[in-house]
Amino acid sequence: MEKDDLMLEQLANREYEFGFVTAIDMDISEIGLNEDTVRFISAKKNEPQWLLDWRMKGFKAFQKQEMPQWQNFKMPEIDFQSISYYAAPKQQAKYASLDEVDPELLRTFEKLGIPMSEQKHLAGVAVDVVFDSVSVTTTYKKHLNELGIIFCSISDAVKEHPELIQKYLGSVVPHTDNVFASLNTAVFSDGSFVYIPKGVRCPMELSTYFRINAENTGQFERTLIIADEDSYVSYLEGCTAPMRDENQLHAAVVELIAMKGAEIKYSTVQNWYPGDKEGKGGIFNFVTKRGACRGERAKISWTQVETGSAITWKYPSILLQGDYSSGEFYSVAVTNNMQIADTGTKIYHLGAHTKSRIISKGISAGKGQNSYRGLVQMGPKAAYARNFTQCDSLLIGDLCGAHTFPYIESKNNTATIEHEATTSKIGEDQVFYLNQRGIDAEQAIALIVNGYAKDVLNQLPMEFAVEAQKLLSLTLEGSVG
Amino acid sequence: MLSIKNLHANIEGKEILKGINLEVKAGEVHAIMGPNGSGKSSLASVLAGRENYEITEGEVWLDGKNLLDMKPEVRAREGVFLAFQYPVEIPGVSNINFLRTALSEIRIHRNLPPLSAKEFLKMTKEKQALVEFEAKLANRSLNQGFSGGEKKRNEVFQLAMLEPKLSILDETDSGLDIDALRIVSNGINKLRSADNAFVLITHYQRLLEYIVPDFVHVLYNGQIVRSGTKELALELEEKGYDWLKEEFHGNESINKI
Numbered sequence: 014m015e016k017d018d019l020m021l022e023q024l025a026n027r028e029y030e031f032g033f034v035t036a037i038d039m040d041i042s043e044i045g046l047n048e049d050t051v052r053f054i055s056a057k058k059n060e061p062q063w064l065l066d067w068r069m070k071g072f073k074a075f076q077k078q079e080m081p082q083w084q085n086f087k088m089p090e091i092d093f094q095s096i097s098y099y100a101a102p103k104q105q106a107k108y109a110s111l112d113e114v115d116p117e118l119l120r121t122f123e124k125l126g127i128p129m130s131e132q133k134h135l136a137g138v139a140v141d142v143v144f145d146s147v148s149v150t151t152t153y154k155k156h157l158n159e160l161g162i163i164f165c166s167i168s169d170a171v172k173e174h175p176e177l178i179q180k181y182l183g184s185v186v187p188h189t190d191n192v193f194a195s196l197n198t199a200v201f202s203d204g205s206f207v208y209i210p211k212g213v214r215c216p217m218e219l220s221t222y223f224r225i226n227a228e229n230t231g232q233f234e235r236t237l238i239i240a241d242e243d244s245y246v247s248y249l250e251g252c253t254a255p256m257r258d259e260n261q262l263h264a265a266v267v268e269l270i271a272m273k274g275a276e277i278k279y280s281t282v283q284n285w286y287p288g289d290k291e292g293k294g295g296i297f298n299f300v301t302k303r304g305a306c307r308g309e310r311a312k313i314s315w316t317q318v319e320t321g322s323a324i325t326w327k328y329p330s331i332l333l334q335g336d337y338s339s340g341e342f343y344s345v346a347v348t349n350n351m352q353i354a355d356t357g358t359k360i361y362h363l364g365a366h367t368k369s370r371i372i373s374k375g376i377s378a379g380k381g382q383n384s385y386r387g388l389v390q391m392g393p394k395a396a397y398a399r400n401f402t403q404c405d406s407l408l409i410g411d412l413c414g415a416h417t418f419p420y421i422e423s424k425n426n427t428a429t430i431e432h433e434a435t436t437s438k439i440g441e442d443q444v445f446y447l448n449q450r451g452i453d454a455e456q457a458i459a460l461i462v463n464g465y466a467k468d469v470l471n472q473l474p475m476e477f478a479v480e481a482q483k484l485l486s487l488t489l490e491g492s493v494g
Numbered sequence: 495m496l497s498i499k500n501l502h503a504n505i506e507g508k509e510i511l512k513g514i515n516l517e518v519k520a521g522e523v524h525a526i527m528g529p530n531g532s533g534k535s536s537l538a539s540v541l542a543g544r545e546n547y548e549i550t551e552g553e554v555w556l557d558g559k560n561l562l563d564m565k566p567e568v569r570a571r572e573g574v575f576l577a578f579q580y581p582v583e584i585p586g587v588s589n590i591n592f593l594r595t596a597l598s599e600i601r602i603h604r605n606l607p608p609l610s611a612k613e614f615l616k617m618t619k620e621k622q623a624l625v626e627f628e629a630k631l632a633n634r635s636l637n638q639g640f641s642g643g644e645k646k647r648n649e650v651f652q653l654a655m656l657e658p659k660l661s662i663l664d665e666t667d668s669g670l671d672i673d674a675l676r677i678v679s680n681g682i683n684k685l686r687s688a689d690n691a692f693v694l695i696t697h698y699q700r701l702l703e704y705i706v707p708d709f710v711h712v713l714y715n716g717q718i719v720r721s722g723t724k725e726l727a728l729e730l731e732e733k734g735y736d737w738l739k740e741e742f743h744g745n746e747s748i749n750k751i
């Protein structure tokens with residue numbers, strides 16, 4: 014038997030354990046957005062003047078910008094004045110015990126194997142002990158310290174490593190980039206900071222788990238990862254949010270910087286609340302993620318599994334600046350019911366001999382609409398640069414849609430760009446074949462979908478791959494029969 | 495074990511099965527032959543529970559249980575196995591992973607304890623050897639890029655793994671090379687027992703030399719028009735189907751008078 018399968022099996026039976034997890038809670042404050050809000054946030058966090066000035070620049074840019082209109086869906090009205098922008102550390106308990114929580118939500122948690130304390134947290138139940146692994150955390154922290162690796166919240170990094178923050182924050186995604194990035198610059202709450210020193214291979218996966226707890230809050234986290242020359246890091250980001258009837262805004266910014274010979278692997282499993290079957294509620298996920306391969310042979314890869322959110326608007330991109338640098342983008346995006354995903358990547362080949370590979374797998378079910386949008390640009394100096402793009406769509410049922418928008422621009426005639434695209438439907442024949450072997454329709458779809466997404470799921474660290482597989486099945490539950 | 499009584503079925507409003515009667519007892523092997531388009535695969539599909547067929551009349555019982563009331567996956571778990579005439583490809587789903595899922599569903603249904611990874615592995619090895627199925631193929635994606643013959647052999651490997659009560663093999667012999675036919679037949683002979691039964695749909699008498707049937711039936715125009723022993727297959731090989739067709743239409747015209 015395949016080694017993979019045995020390993021997967023064992024992992025599926027194992028407790029959920031990440032090498033290192035920081036939980037970042039976001040809670041509620043006054044509603045509304047103006048210069049005072051920005052000042053208030055900065056003051057609450059005791060920030061230095063230069064950071065407040067930068068936030069203000071972001072706010073001014075935000076005021077001048079229009080909402081994007083090029084996407085393949087109607088941009089919802091977002092009332093920026095009805096959102097709360099400050100994240101207080103404490104949270105209000107919504108329920109006294111788990112018995113009061115919607116059983117459907119609990120069933121989901123159970124299927125995902127989320128531990129009880131975390132289940133309570135997600136559902137908004139009062140929890141006495143938030144995380145019981147403090148000692149474990151310290152052990153890891155010590156180990157990382159010895160290697161010179163910095164892994165902390167952005168707020169702490171501002172205090173403890175201001176020189177790094179000042180040098181790199183906003184250096185990949187400028188404060189003027191787009192309306193959501195500008196907004197994030199003005200009001201970002203917190204996020205993760207990673208620095209890997211020269212020549213160091215980070216010995217464990219670093220991970221952050223984001224969640225949105227309070228009502229009427231937006232979430233604006235900011236992540237900055239710097240891999241110095243010849244270093245390596247694999248970073249995971251998990252997202253989830255409790256069910257709410259109203260829409261919530263999530264506008265994060267992620268910046269990655271890979272120096273000469275360095276490699277950054279960034280994996281996301283996004284499971285924000287998608288809204289109910291009729292499309293009520295759910296997260297509006299407008300995220301700007303960008304990585305820069307600054308030096309020769311630098312490498313960045315984005316892997317994303319997007320199962321949640323009412324709307325996903327997200328194009329992790331890569332600037333291939335150093336010669337021989339390379340970028341990869343692996344994506345699975347699922348839309349079921351009324352979900353919308355407009356996602357893809359942008360890869361800018363600036364240096365010579367740069368290489369990129371894009372594998373995108375869209376899955377649409379219900380009335381879900383899934384668009385892939387990919388830009389591959391070969392600059393004038395991108396001699397012998399190469400890109401390969403494979404973009405597949407899988408349809409389940411007749412009411413959903415899949416759309417592909419590849420944009421290709423080449424200013425160097427030695428560069429090569431290859432693009433392959435397929436659209437397929439889950440066949441009745443395939444489902445019947447599996448039924449005939451004792452597998453019910455729901456599980457049949459899950460098997461077929463996981464098979465289809467295999468090339469991308471294989472890129473995820475093992476623990477995440479298992480969770481992602483379960484999420485795919487959960488998201489598609491009820492999409493047949 | 496299997497009892498089919500006056501089974502009528504339509505597809506897209508057209509009657510395909512026109513009153514099938516068949517009794518299959520445990521331990522027996524039945525062969526079904528008949529010209530192209532006579533309804534052999536349709537019968538197999540109806541037994542397996544394919545939804546695009548509408549049952550208009552008749553009953554099907556499997557060990558006293560009403561088969562027609564069950565969903566396809568329940569029929570499978572109850573022990574009905576169909577080796578498809580045209581097995582489908584499912585990209586990215588590993589053959590072994592798929593079998594593991596199938597077997598575990600079937601075992602749950604039969605109140606058997608789950609197999610450990612080790613036990614499963616052992617069983618896989620044994621069954622692979624029994625039907626001489628290449629390990630290399632077992633580890634690939636389900637039927638993806640398999641040759642015609644490899645797909646057929648995979649059906650038999652799955653049959654061996656899932657240990658059904660009633661196996662229906664729809665032209666599993668066509669597409670197999672001479673050696674493969676012998677190997678597959680040997681495998682099936684080893685799987686035969688007093689507790690299971692086989693229905694072999696085939697066009698070729700040759701298969702029946704390897705797996706000797708207890709009964710041979712001829713399906714024509716949605717009905718079983720003749721049943722006999724293995725000699726009937728030899729007779730068909732020699733004479734073709736025309737004499738049966740004529741006889742059948744003769745009867746029909748007589749009936750009309």
Ligand SMILES: Nc1ncnc2c1ncn2[C@@H]1O[C@H](COP(=O)(O)OP(=O)(O)OP(=O)(O)O)[C@@H](O)[C@H]1O
Nearest residue numbers: 505506508510528529530531532533534535536537
């Ligand atoms: N989806 C369908 N729509 C219309 N007619 C169908 C459909 N499926 C099968 N039929 C018809 O039903 C009849 C019986 O087909 P079936 O596949 O059962 O024949 P068969 O005996 O298995 O033939 P063969 O020996 O060629 O495999 C044929 O006339 C076929 O065209």
Ligand SMILES: [Mg+2]
Nearest residue numbers: 534535536579
């Ligand atoms: Mg047929």
